[in-house]
Amino acid sequence: MSNKLIKQHDLTTGDITKGIWSFAVPLMFGNVMQQLYNLVDTWVVGTYLGNGALAAVGSSYTLMTFLTSVIDFGNAFSVFVAQNFGAGDKERIRIGIRKAFGNVAVFCVVISALVFAFAEPLMKIFVTAPDSRDVIAAGVQYLRIEGVFYIGIGILFLLYGYFRAVNKPMMSVVLTVISLGTRVLLAYTLSSVKAIGVVGIWVAIPIGWFLADAVGLMNLHLTPAYHNREKMQERYDELEP
Numbered sequence: 001m002s003n004k005l006i007k008q009h010d011l012t013t014g015d016i017t018k019g020i021w022s023f024a025v026p027l028m029f030g031n032v033m034q035q036l037y038n039l040v041d042t043w044v045v046g047t048y049l050g051n052g053a054l055a056a057v058g059s060s061y062t063l064m065t066f067l068t069s070v071i072d073f074g075n076a077f078s079v080f081v082a083q084n085f086g087a088g089d090k091e092r093i094r095i096g097i098r099k100a101f102g103n104v105a106v107f108c109v110v111i112s113a114l115v116f117a118f119a120e121p122l123m124k125i126f127v128t129a130p131d132s133r134d135v136i137a138a139g140v141q142y143l144r145i146e147g148v149f150y151i152g153i154g155i156l157f158l159l160y161g162y163f164r165a166v167n168k169p170m171m172s173v174v175l176t177v178i179s180l181g182t183r184v185l186l187a188y189t190l191s192s193v194k195a196i197g198v199v200g201i202w203v204a205i206p207i208g209w210f211l212a213d214a215v216g217l218m219n220l221h222l223t224p225a226y227h228n229r230e231k232m233q234e235r236y237d238e239l240e241p
Contacts, residue, residue, distance in 0.1 A: 026169040036180075070111070070150070073104050074157030081165035097220075100158055108151040115147030138198055145202040152209030159216035171219060175212040182208035 077100045084092045115122075123139040156175065163171040183204045190200025 026173045029173055070104065070107060070154040071157050073100065073107065073154065074159075074161035076161075077158050078161030078165045081162055085166050097162070101155065104154040104158055105151060108154040112147045112150045115150070116144050119143040119147070141199065142202045145199075146205060149206035149209065152206050152213060155213045156209055156216065159213065159220065162220060163216070166223060168223075171216070175216050178215055179208040179212035182211050 077096070080096050080100075081093055084090075084096065119140040120136065122143065123136045127136050127139065129135075156179065159175060160172045163169065163175075186204035186207060187201040190196045190204060191198060193200065
């Protein structure tokens, strides 16, 4: 990954307005990309799969929005990393990375199990029409596929938070483009195959998450805050109860 693309923005020196905009614009672009994906996703489903699948997407997406509480881990982690990055305590950041990923993994496993077990009752809360059996079935399928791979989005939110905290907002944009670009491409390609249909859209989402995770983790290891692993292990052992 080009260093120019993921360069660090120093917000402690120089022109304040320029610094704020240099940090804000990449985040704005990432949000625009997210909304663009939602539009394309809706278009693909409506064009190739019909109104029933479109209704399932709408209802399932509403449920998954409630379940993205894992984003709060990313926000909390971002604050933690930013404070310690400003204080120059890189060893504590490295320890925090390990602990944050461990906590998110446990949280996501619990959420995955709950979603898989209660997908149908959850869908029936939002879809109550008597002739909506197919919509509910498609929505349950969506929730279970996304739920099984929930850890993918959990890791991605942590990576977003980390790169924002170490003043590399463009890396968050890169991860967003990889995740959403993969989802759009695969959703369009797979859903147009009759034998796959709507499942192609469901599967495209976690594939996008994990590809972005892979790129983010590789770049995380390249940041200065992740060096000196021997000292990290010593400090980690000291903090362990």
